[in-house]
Amino acid sequence: MYEYENVSVEWADNTVRFDYVDRADERVPLDIPEHWHEELEINYTITGGNREYVIDGETEQMAAGDFVVVNPFEVHGVHRASRDTKSLLLLISRQFIEKFGPRLGNIRFILKPSIFMSADQQQAKAKLADLMLSVWQITKTNHEFRDDELIGVILQILSVMASHFGIENKHTVTDNVADTIAYVQRMYASELSLELLADRVHLSTAYFDRCFKKQTGYSVMQYVNKVRSMHAYQLLTVHHKGATFTATAVGFPSTQALNRGLKNNFGLTATALKNS
Structure with a gap:
């Protein structure tokens, strides 16, 4: 539906996608029209100016250090992302969650900008940032147990999110x-x-x-x-x-x-x- 440049690979039996997105070479602000997919999307902005995320009709202004989480089947788009934006994108499939974390299948995640977070949530967000950077480092390695290491870190990410930003999901899709x-x-x-x-x-x-x-x-x-x-x-x-x-x-x-x-x-x- 849209293209991300740089790293774009499939991991863990094609159940996880991870991208490092660097827009330094882009000439115009990024605009991704509203769309949806069945994967859980976690997007962490490392550096860069503000960008506008629209999720199910609600608009959030995202800046460096912010996370945005898009739950499966939520309609979302990105508008006016500046050229200096660098971010990490993690897409986790339903198959991955069913296999490695089935109890998470009925959880909906809500991550708002830091201004709305409690002190515990701020600490959890800092841990999420470290874990996302760990995923990035793992994808650049090449050893026998790389996928196993990646799965372990992703499960940590899901555990932190469920503990601090998760609510029971009453909206199910057959x-x-x-x-x-x-x-x-x-x-x-x-x-x-x-x-x-x-x-x-x-x-x-x-x-x-x-x-x-x-x-x-x-x-x-x-x-x-x-x-x-x-x-x-x-x-x-x-x-x-x-x-x-x-x-x-x-x-x-x-x-x-x-x-x-x-x-x-x-x-x-x-x-x-x-x-x-």
């Missing part, structure tokens, strides 16, 4: 919905329909669409068009592709359908986005 979300994010450019996606999980179209909307806030095809629109946004604004190419590349059947999707999600047509 396997059928989670599987469909992952499938759409992989196959968005293919021909997708409610009937095809419902058949994949062996449910009737009406029942599946109702369950999907109850759990995500979107109907199945609204979500498909949202994912396609996010990819279209990148092609139009970052890669400067034309509307016809973009529509075909992301799975919209026509430029009219592309423009409808963009208007619904960003309030602008393809032409307006390219000119903005």
Whole structure:
């Protein structure tokens, strides 16, 4: 959905992603349109000016030393990140949590900027910063037990977060919905329909669409068009592709359908986005 530069590798049987993000070579402020995924996202800003995180409609101003945690399936985006930003990004899959920390599967994490933290939470945040830096150092090593060491540190991160920033998660997503979300994010450019996606999980179209909307806030095809629109946004604004190419590349059947999707999600047509 968007690209991070520098280190981008898969760890622990493809259940963890870690990136060191250095924007020193970027020419314009970073803008990542709102999106979502099933992984738990932990982002630690090492250095840099303010950047704006929008998570489920709430805006937080993040600065050097701050953490932001995005829970699975939360809609989020990043806006106006300055060129001097250096950060560490950790994405932890549902498979990792189910395998190594199943009790954490029903926990939702809330990390606010430091001004809102208690003294204990401030200390916990400092420990999280050290642990994130440890993950970074481990990814640069090459020894037989590197993955085991990495798993141990990530479990420490999850333990600290659960102890100091965790609450019981009352919002659950069933396997059928989670599987469909992952499938759409992989196959968005293919021909997708409610009937095809419902058949994949062996449910009737009406029942599946109702369950999907109850759990995500979107109907199945609204979500498909949202994912396609996010990819279209990148092609139009970052890669400067034309509307016809973009529509075909992301799975919209026509430029009219592309423009409808963009208007619904960003309030602008393809032409307006390219000119903005």
